[in-house]
Amino acid sequence: MTPTHPSTPHSEILIIGGGINGLLTAKQFIEAGHQVSILDQSQVGQESSWAGGGILLPLYPWRQDNAITQLVIRSLAIYPELSEDLRESTGIDPEWYACGLLISANPDIEKATNWCKNNNIEFETNCLNRFQDFNVQIENPLWLPQIAQARNPRLIRSLKNHLEKEGVSFFENQSIKELKIQNKKIEAVVTHQYTFRAEQFVLATGAWTDKFLDQFLADFNQHIKIKPMKGQMLLFDAEPDTLSHMILAGDRYLIPRRDGKILAGSTVEDMDFNKTPTEEAKQQLTQFALDLFPKLRQFNISHHWAGLRPGTKNGVPYVGLHPEINNLSINAGHFRNGLVMAPASAQLLADLVLNRKPCVNPEPYQIKP
Template identity: 55%
Template sequence: MTIHLDTLIIGGGISGLLVARELRLAGREVTILDKSKPGLEASWAGGGILLPIYPWRQAPAISELAVNSLKKYPALSQELLAATGIDPEWYDCGMLICKNPDYEQATRWCKHYGIAHQPAAAELLEPFTSDYHLPLWLPGIAQARNPRLLKSLHAYLRQTGVRFLDNTEVKGISIANRQIQQVETADQTYTTKELIISAGAWTTDLLNELLPDWPLDLQIQPVRGQILLFDALPTTLLHMVLDGDQYLIPRRDGKILAGSTVEQAGFNKITTEDAKQQLYQFATGLLPALKHYPVCHHWAGLRPGSPQGIPYIGRHPQIANLSVNAGHFRNGLVMGPASAKLLADLILQRPTDIDPTPYSPTRAIAP
């Protein structure tokens, strides 16, 4: 028997879930298909800082999505908490950036986007051991606790009628007249008016395998990141700290994340002793108080790396009812709400808040 769907999303990470929310709010019937359980890959594994690492050093297209999303997170978190009772732990604890050789560029970026900033006061620096260089304090920068945000969003979507097909892999896609006709799984056939692929690091391989005659060279590749979690007290660290390319993130219950590595390891998610030792040395070197607390968890995730970290958001250039929302690299949570809104606007033919041109999949048409 063939099951007829309105909108099918392949991928249950933060990007797929937030697109589902946008389309459901617009009245669309949405089904999410995931090869495992929703939210167990990079979305779950990240640190949850709601700011790109040194955004002034990155492409403006990243800043546009990130800053737009920052404005949406407080209301989104309250909405999810009120609807589900599960707190995403949006927490505006602020961020200290220890080394800023490009201080003028950083402050110009902050002024342009309306981000509160000031030179870091001496008392902010006291707990840390760092070779400070023009330290910068961003008091309004927030975080979200990835697993709880995903759990809350998942529960919210179920309440609103979104259907989930867990532990389900797509085996084939058929096309006629430049339209998706059928999606095949191991035990079911689906038709869908709209298909969205939001499969994170697996997006490129999935498209190449299922649609070999419609090539898109998205260049989304897995980039492994490892993180440690210290079981500390709530007073140990009161705000996020970025030192070089690594960071500490305090959760409300006192636990502290130390991250992260950036590794080309294919689809290998194993943790390594070398990374554990490197992260431990970084964390305890920056914040010596952490030597008094045990490491209670060590994990790895696979980020969807893309050229310049700019995601692909929009219609497939050759298949009318196929869209993509993937390739956010380290910033899936940071750019998530604005990315989802942009794709929903394009699908529903609404005016967009952000110029969609830099994110268009047409930039990846294979020669």
């Protein structure tokens, strides 16, 4: 297919949505030798993937669906090299580093340690000495020394920069007006500015996926349920070496960045598409952080923000081919674990679209008719 008009960008694969999932999916297709464009309704990587904490482990993964573990474990093996390659290619360091994660209370310790053993995750239960600076109730504590983090905004910036170098075309601030569909195939995506043509279309629209499907594919059965779930975070302007590892207490956590700044997160709120930070959440998170780690009292809060997680019922994303539209696939709905599942999820999606052997069992993520 060749462009029919200068305002008709053409690529083999058009990815709609440029968060972590869209970007890593693009990387997969580029590495397989395909031409890729990414279209976003706003700026690439400014939504949930920017707002998240970057802990590269689900909170209490042993309590989550096994389908999450499958993607997490595969992704954990990919992250160190991915981060290093991006740093080398772009000079922007995604700041992957294994600072470790301390968990104060694990009533289900046996389940936790079995999960670690089964998945080759190093752990220590004898770790009371690590709680000296914390004010928290301790019950069967757990120290996971290999657990890493990535710094979301830098990871995204580095990925975008790398993909640009590799020839991916980015189209930002593109509001989609129409999907041209014929014989159960997307022929074109029309925005106010362009008509995009491609052989394959990938939806990586995070929390906006249902909205997109309702708006443009309402004639087809809706097989997907993704709900925006607001999450708020705070950033303390702490100095380097104030905190050396991540700590999880209940469902809240602190994450120290390499430059010393400390994140406190997060809320989980069902507020539709409202992502305005609230004073109430700020107070709750501040209280949590200062109670847990009194050393933080000497530092100011420099930022407070919110993002919209793509919420699914049990946190398992949809990764697969659309059952009715022949050239549409979906990689969305990663809820609280989108950063940690993204590398494997992107690989799986590309495997399915390119007819390769799937890297993990694809069944749990399929979009069922």
